Amino acid sequence: MIAITRRTTLKGTLALAATSLAPSVLHAREARPGLFLFDARFAASRQLAEQWRAQGVPVLDSREHDLGLAWRERIPQALAANPRIEGVTLWSDRFICETFGRDHSLAMTVADSALPGADPALRQWVLA
Helix, strand or coil, X not given: CCCCCHHHHHHHHHHHHHHHHHHHHHHCCCCCCCEEEECCCCHHHHHHHHHHHHCCCCEEECCCCXXXXXXXXXXXXXXXXXXXXXXXXXXXXXXXXXXXXXXXXXXXXXXXXXXXCCCCCCXXXXXX
């Protein structure tokens, strides 16, 4: 028999809230990003990049481009009309983008959320 205490009720309520909000957070996109950054080594990241590319969003593979150089010209140009960048990358690429994004008045709005069923090293994030 499971004892029902205030603590177990609270934990159950928090777990239910987290599981019910997770899909809506992942699928509810307020706006299209001005750029989507992905890591082609991961299938989940490639799939999201293809979905955004199909919607006309520029995508950038962090393995093909030096992010430090990309933040000097390519990324700011892509963000000129829409200052929102999304990424599904490793933490190191997220950190680089967060650091360079500060120079463009961007801040993390979603940091390090895990993708269900994807490699745990892969993180989803948003700078706006």
